[in-house]
Amino acid sequence: GIQVEQSPPDLILQEGANSTLRCNFSDSVNNLQWFHQNPWGQLINLFYIPSGTKQNGRLSATTVATERYSLLYISSSQTTDSGVYFCAVESSGNTGKLIFGQGTTLQVKP
Amino acid sequence: ETGVTQTPRHLVMGMTNKKSLKCEQHLGHNAMYWYKQSAKKPLELMFVYNFKEQTENNSVPSRFSPECPNSSHLFLHLHTLQPEDSALYLCASSQGRRAGGPLSSYEQYFGPGTRLTVT
Numbered sequence: 001g002i003q004v005e006q007s008p009p010d011l012i013l014q015e016g017a018n019s020t021l022r023c024n025f026s027d028s029v030n031n032l033q034w035f036h037q038n039p040w041g042q043l044i045n046l047f048y049i050p051s052g053t054k055q056n057g058r059l060s061a062t063t064v065a066t067e068r069y070s071l072l073y074i075s076s077s078q079t080t081d082s083g084v085y086f087c088a089v090e091s092s093g094n095t096g097k098l099i100f101g102q103g104t105t106l107q108v109k110p
Numbered sequence: 111e112t113g114v115t116q117t118p119r120h121l122v123m124g125m126t127n128k129k130s131l132k133c134e135q136h137l138g139h140n141a142m143y144w145y146k147q148s149a150k151k152p153l154e155l156m157f158v159y160n161f162k163e164q165t166e167n168n169s170v171p172s173r174f175s176p177e178c179p180n181s182s183h184l185f186l187h188l189h190t191l192q193p194e195d196s197a198l199y200l201c202a203s204s205q206g207r208r209a210g211g212p213l214s215s216y217e218q219y220f221g222p223g224t225r226l227t228v229t
Binding site: 030033035041043044045048050098100101102103 | 141143147152154155158160165166168198200204207215216219222223225
């Protein structure tokens with residue numbers, strides 16, 4: 001089945017710094033989502049981005065489907081950005097089965 | 111608030127108990143999902159329901175029994191669980207796929223989860 005790898009596994013930033021999280025996947029996809037999991041376990045949708053670039057405030061994401069990777073950019077990080085960031089993909093021709101990466105744990109220090 | 115609710119939020123049960131987890135979505139979706147998140151592991155898909163029909167069982171042990179009475183509600187019935195079943199159980203929903211229709215992909219929305227502890 002499709003493999004999803006996220007990097008880095010852990011990231012510590014000072015408030016105000018910028019960061020880039022990466023998601024590599026091993027097969028073509030027709031769905032790619034980025035989530036932020038807060039300390040209480042809630043998964044918050046950040047982007048639905050099987051291809052192209054999207055921006056939402058301080059966050060933006062780019063997926064290059066032909067090269068099988070996606071990037072999540074966080075600018076001017078805040079302490080509330082702390083948590084785990086997951087990339088999840090659904091391989092082409094599949095039936096709603098999202099495969100999750102291991103996640104990137106982000107800690108933003110004041 | 112994602113439009114997907116789950117109850118209870120926390121559950122402690124013994125290995126001989128029977129309990130049920132409930133999920134409800136208010137998004138008008140027709141597909142619902144159960145995922146399991148164990149400590150230090152990525153989320154794993156357990157079951158998929160599309161227009162009330164189960165379309166995916168990801169080799170889940172029979173001590174987990176899903177039920178989808180309508181497109182808005184999804185249950186996970188638990189019985190004779192093991193301590194290793196302790197985890198966060200997450201429900202999600204999305205638009206559904208019609209049989210014979212295009213294999214379109216839809217964004218999934220997650221509930222807050224039920225944190226289950228089996229003693």
